[in-house]
Amino acid sequence: MSQGPDHQRDVIAELDFHVEAGVDLCLDERPHDRFSEVEEASPWRPAPARNGLPTHDLPPLDRPSQISAPRERPQADPVPPRRELPPRGEALATSPARTYGQSAASKPGEAAGDARARARDVATLEELEALLADFDGCPLKFTAKNLVFADGNPASKLMFIGEAPGADEDRVGKPFMGRSGQLLDRMMAAIGLDRTKAYVTNIVPWRPPGNRNPTPQEVSICKPFIERQIELADPDVIVCLGSPATQAITGTKDGILKARGRFYPYRVGDREVKALATLHPAYLLRQPLQKRLAWRDFRLLRATLDGKA
Numbered sequence: 001m002s003q004g005p006d007h008q009r010d011v012i013a014e015l016d017f018h019v020e021a022g023v024d025l026c027l028d029e030r031p032h033d034r035f036s037e038v039e040e041a042s043p044w045r046p047a048p049a050r051n052g053l054p055t056h057d058l059p060p061l062d063r064p065s066q067i068s069a070p071r072e073r074p075q076a077d078p079v080p081p082r083r084e085l086p087p088r089g090e091a092l093a094t095s096p097a098r099t100y101g102q103s104a105a106s107k108p109g110e111a112a113g114d115a116r117a118r119a120r121d122v123a124t125l126e127e128l129e130a131l132l133a134d135f136d137g138c139p140l141k142f143t144a145k146n147l148v149f150a151d152g153n154p155a156s157k158l159m160f161i162g163e164a165p166g167a168d169e170d171r172v173g174k175p176f177m178g179r180s181g182q183l184l185d186r187m188m189a190a191i192g193l194d195r196t197k198a199y200v201t202n203i204v205p206w207r208p209p210g211n212r213n214p215t216p217q218e219v220s221i222c223k224p225f226i227e228r229q230i231e232l233a234d235p236d237v238i239v240c241l242g243s244p245a246t247q248a249i250t251g252t253k254d255g256i257l258k259a260r261g262r263f264y265p266y267r268v269g270d271r272e273v274k275a276l277a278t279l280h281p282a283y284l285l286r287q288p289l290q291k292r293l294a295w296r297d298f299r300l301l302r303a304t305l306d307g308k309a
Helices: 005-020 108-121 125-133 167-172 179-189 216-233 243-250 281-286 288-305
Strands: 046-050 053-056 150-152 158-162 199-202 237-241 263-268 271-278
Touching: 108 125, 108 216, 125 216, 158 216, 158 243, 167 179, 179 281, 179 288, 199 216, 216 243, 216 263, 237 243, 237 288, 243 263, 243 271, 271 288, 281 288
Parallel strands: 158 199, 158 237, 237 271
Antiparallel strands: 046 053, 150 199, 263 271
């Protein structure tokens, strides 16, 4: 009985259906014991392995013309000459310091010395800001968007110092512009202050990547600038916000929970001023229960400004 094109089309459609359904094996209607079946001899049966590699007994060729000529191997690309690396301690010509145009003070100690020498020569806060904008010794400058110098009233006798700018500060170019800055404004308002009566800055003027804390090396490089900034602003009271600022300004090794609520002496020129350690607003946003400690510190600050402490 002949089968027409309609039957063939149905068979192909059924096979396509099984392929799309994921069928990859056809089984018989009755089971088979494959292990009991006698293995049939085959002219292509593999021979025993030699040196760990299998070989095959191939049937002889019927005609000599079946033997093809060996193919020529392509010429290998010439091996490029090996590049000689400079001796240890010598920088490559394309090192990051050269690429970003950093100054010769590439090491943290040399960069800090260069910063101290430059900061010593400036006479105003405007000159210091211009110097920082042109300073290439701190690698944070090349990952930040803007220099975050200061905000508020530089003629005020009260100076707040944080650790480093965040994402909002980096975008705007002023310190304490984000949520922590809003909390700082509310904390100042609670004791009758605002930014017209205080000067606000950070120990590091560039944002560390990912809002991380500045490293000791980065703080060391930028420390001469914040020290000169304090000298030029000449405050009577300094408020250190957070552990990095407290340790950089006061020299204490204590954590902020132990150091907070205490005044440390800080020398500005030929006179000594007070430096109060307290909690950073960003920490208070993460730990709201600690606001009670910050409130005690700000009450102490208010009493000091009023001459009662």
